[in-house]
Amino acid sequence: MAKAYTPGLKVTARTTYRVRRLLPVTGEVRVKVGESVSAKTVVAQTFLEGDVFPIKVAGMLSVNPAELMPLMLKCVGDSVQVGDALARSKGIFGMMKTEAKSTATGTLESVSESTGMVIIRGAQTPVQVCAYVAGKIIEVIPNEGVVVETDALFVQGIFGVGGETWGPLMIAGKSHAEDLREEHIDASMKGAVVVGGARMTAGGIRRAREVGVSALICGGIDDADLRDVLGYDLGVAVTGSEKIGITLLVTEGFGDIAMAKRTFQLLLAHAGKMASVNGATQIRAGVMRPEIAVPLGEASSGEIFTGGATAGILDIGTPVRIIRDPHFGLLGSVNALPEQPAVLGSGSKARVLEVALESGQRVTVPRANVELVGD
C-alpha cells in the first residue's frame, strides 16, 4: 500500500468558510438572506425557560398535602415575589396561623396534592446568538438560526480553552520559534487577537489577561501553565466554556514547540484585519478543534469548509508533522511508506512510514504518529 489515510489540521490561506449559528431552543431569527453582518451582529434570539424552584409548602404549614389546596393564597399562573405568602394555615380557633412564604420570584407553576410541593418558575432568560464572523447570510433556518459565509484565512489549532471572541489580529514577537513572554504584550493589545510564536509562557499569559487581550495564539503551552490559568488540572479535552477572560489557542501541542512557520507567516500577512477565534475543543466522537478565521471579503467559488475534523491521503512527498515522542513536533515530508509492519523500539509491531525531516535527517515512525500539515 503506497497510500494511507491520516488525520490533519486545516491551515489554509483562503477558503470559503461557512458557519451555522443556531439557538439552543427555537426563537426569532433577526436577519435575512443576503444581509451582510459583522462578527457581533445579533442574528437570532430567544428566551430560555426560567429556573424551577420547588417549595415544600405543606411541610412548612405542617398540614397533609391533600389539605393544602384550600389554604393556598396564590393560584397557578400568579406572579410571586420572594417573601410573598403562598399559603396560610387555619390555625387554632382562627389564631396562631402560619404562613408559607415564597423563597423565589417567578410564576406559580403547579401545586401538588400528593406531596404538598409548590413549583415556582423563574423569569425567562434571554439568549442571543451573534454572527461570530463578518460575512453574508446565505441561509436562514426558520426559528433556529442562520448560516454565515465568508472567504477567510482559516487555521485549525490543536487545543484551546475559552469560547468565541474576536478582535484585530496583532503579532507579538519576531518569529515562529520565539516564546511569547511578558515583554511582548503591551496595552495597545487590549481587545486584540495576539499571535505569538512558540510556547506561551506563564508571564506572557498573565500579562495578556491583565491588558485585556481577547485571544492568544501560540505554538505550545506548558501543562503547568494551563493548570495555573484554569485553576485545576484538565482531565479530558472538552473545553470552550471556561470563564477565564481570554481565549487561548495552541496550534501544535503541549511543551516547548514552535508554531509551524507557514501558519505564522499566514497570520503575519493579515495582521491588522479582524479575526474570529473559538477555543472550544472536543476530542471525542464528533471531533471539534479550536479555530481562527480571518474574513477576507466576499465569498468566491471554491473549496467550502464547514468545520469538524479533517483528514487526507498520506502519500510520498506529503508534508507531515510528527506528533509523538521521540520526534514530537518535527516537520518533514513522507519519504517512504513500507508495506510490511515494523517492530518499534517499544516492541510493538505497527505500520510505519519514513519521514524526511526539514533538517535532512530521515526517521521511521508509526503511521499513527503523524498528521498532515497544510491545506
Place this chain on the structure above:
Amino acid sequence: MRIVATDCGSTTTKAILIEEKDGVFRQTFRGEAPTTVEEPFADVTLGVANSVTELQELSGYKLIADDGTIIRRKNASDPDGCDLYISTSSAGGGLQMMVAGVVREMTAESAKRAALGAGAIVMDTIASNDRRKPHEQIQRIRELRPDMVLVSGGTDGGDTKKVIEIAELIAPARPRPRFGGEYKLPLIFAGNKEARPTIQRVFSGEGFALSVVDNLRPTLERENLGPARERIHDVFLEHVMAHAPGYDKLMTWANAPIMPTPGAVGDILQTIAKGRGINVVGVDIGGATTDMFSVFGGVFNRTVSANLGMSYSISNVCAETGMDNVLRWVHLDMDERELRNRVKNKMIRPTTIPQTLEALVFEQAVSREALRLAYIQHKSFATTLKGVQQQRTVGDAFSQKEAGGSLVDNMALDLMVASGGVLSHAPRMEQTALMMIDAFEPEGFTELAKDSIFMMPHLGVLASVNPRAAMEVFEKDCLVVLGWCIAPRGEVRAGRPAFDFTLRRTNEVVAQGQLIGGEMRLVRFGHGEVGMLEVRPERGLDMGAGPGEPVTREVRGGTVGIVLDARGRPLKLPTSAVERRACVERWLKALEVYE
C-alpha cells in the same frame, strides 16, 4: 452453519465470521471498517457492509449483495451468504441514561445497577439524599441530555410521597433528549406500584413517553432488576436506535435484537460464570472509559468508570491518582515536566501509539492506575443490598459482615478476563499479566486470560440465539489463557520465606521451590498443559484454605505460565524511591516483562 456478527463501536465496526466445521463452532475470519454513524455518511449500515466485505475478501464467501445488504443462505449447501446475522452497538456514545430513586444507597443504587447492567452509561443519579438542593437537582436534570430516564423509589405498598416528589422534580425540569426536539423522552417508572396513577398524571404532559414496569426494589430485601433491564433494552431499540442513522435498516437485517455493546459483554460473562460455576471479573479499558464486570456467587454487576481511560481520559487518570502513584510502577529515569506535557499531548492526539520503550513503560504504568481506580469503584458498587435489616445470631457477631459489603472477593475470584487496547495489544503477554496483577491484586489461585480480538460483545448476542456456538467460540477462540497468578493474602516479611510450591504433571515434578517475601517468580507452563500445583504458605499467609493451610489445585498452562507472587496482599511498594525502583526492576526481570 455460518454466522456473521458485528459490533458497531464509536469509531470502528468490527465483524467476525463464525463457522461450524466438523460439528464445532470456530471463529474463522475478522474484518473491520470505520463506523459510519456520523456525517457525511450518517448510515451505520455502510460501515457494517464495509466490515463484512473485508470478511468476504478474506474468506472467499460472497456475503454482501450488490445492493449492499448481507446475503442469506437458502440452504446449507449454498456457497454464498450466512445463516445468521447479529449485532451490538455502542456507536454515537452508547446508551446514555439518567436514573433517579428515593434513597441514594437503596432504590437509586438499584436503579443504577439496572441501567448499568443493561449496558448504559449513567450520566447522573438523582436521589432525595444526594446532598444537592432541589433546585440544584433540577438544574442538573435540565443540563443533561439523556436517551432515557429510569425512575424508581419506594417499596411496594410503602410510602409514595418521596417517589412522587422525585417525579415532580423531573417533570417540570423537562430534560431534553439527545436526539432533537420532536423526540419524546422515554421515561421508565420502576418504583412503588401504589404510586403509579400519580406518576402517570405527573408525566402526562408533552415531552415524555412513559412506560411502567415492576418495582425494581419490591421489598428492601429483594432486588428485581429483570423487568427494568428488559424494558431498557426495548426502549433502546424502539426509541434510541430507531433515531440513530441507519439503525432502522440494521434492525431489519439482524436475526436478534441489537444490544448495547457492554450489555452483551455482561451477558457472555454471566453465561460463562454460570456454565463453569465460577466467579469472574472482566475489564475493558478503552480510550475514554473503563468498563468493569463481575459475577460473584451468580450476582452480576457492571460499572463504567467514565474518564478513566488511556487516551481521551489519560490526563484525568494522572490527575485523579497523582503522578507519584503512576511513577511508582516505573523503573526508568523520566522527567516529570516532560511526562506531564506528553500526557496532555496524548489527550489531544489520542490515536498515537508509543514508539519507544520508555513511552510504553509509562503508558503501562498509567494503565495500572486506571485499572486500580476502576476496580476500587467497582468493588464499592458491587455490594449486597444496603438498607436490609439483618437478623444476627451469636455466631454472626464474630463474622462482622454488614449489609452493603462488597461482593467482590479477590480470594474467591477464579477467572479474570482482560480486554482493551493497552492490555490486548501489549507487545508481550507478560506485560498484560503483570498489569492485571498489579492493578487488581488477585489472591490465592486466579486464572488470567485476555479477549483475543474483543469478541465478547458478538458472543454475548450470539448466546441469546445459539448458546452452544457462543460457548464453543468463547473457549476456543475468544479467550487467550495467559496463565495463573498465585498469591497469598496477608503481609509478608521481606527476606523471610512466604510459601513453598510444587507443580506436578501427572506424577512428574515440573517445578518446585520456595518464594521469599517480596519476590516474584515465573514458571513457564505452556498452552494446553495441565498440572497440579501444591502451595504451602507460611503461618499468617492465606492461599484460600485459611492462614498457613496448604492448597492443591489443578492449573492450566498459558502463554505466560504461572506467576508466583510473594509480595503479599494488600500490595505495598517500598516508600523509598531507590528501594522501590530496585524492587520494580527485579519484578520486571523475574517475569521477563520487557525482555
